[in-house]
Amino acid sequence: MAGQMCWLPGVGTGGNKILHLRKASHENWRPYTAFPQFSVPDYREPGGSKGWATYQKLLGAGWMLVPTAEAQQVRFVNPDAEVA
Secondary structure (H helix, E strand, O other): OEEEEEEEOOOOOOOOOOEEEEEOOOOOOEEHHHOOOOOOOOOOOOOOOHHHHHHHHHHHHOOOEEOHHHHHHOOOOOOOOOOO
16 A cells, blocks of 8 residues: 545644645554655745645555544554453
């Protein structure tokens, strides 16, 4: 799997969504800027989406877009569960 992308609210963005990435489904979502090996400079458009250029690049490279609602679901881990 190439990786996953999702549009989530960014810290300090007033609730505006920015692109978040993770390389595997068990990892936490992180802003695209935390992945300099994958991100590209944003377009210079006032009010433009942060991460749109990176989204376009990674979509073409086979990354999967995960719906925001799915990415925001809380996953509970049972610390008493046996690991196989």
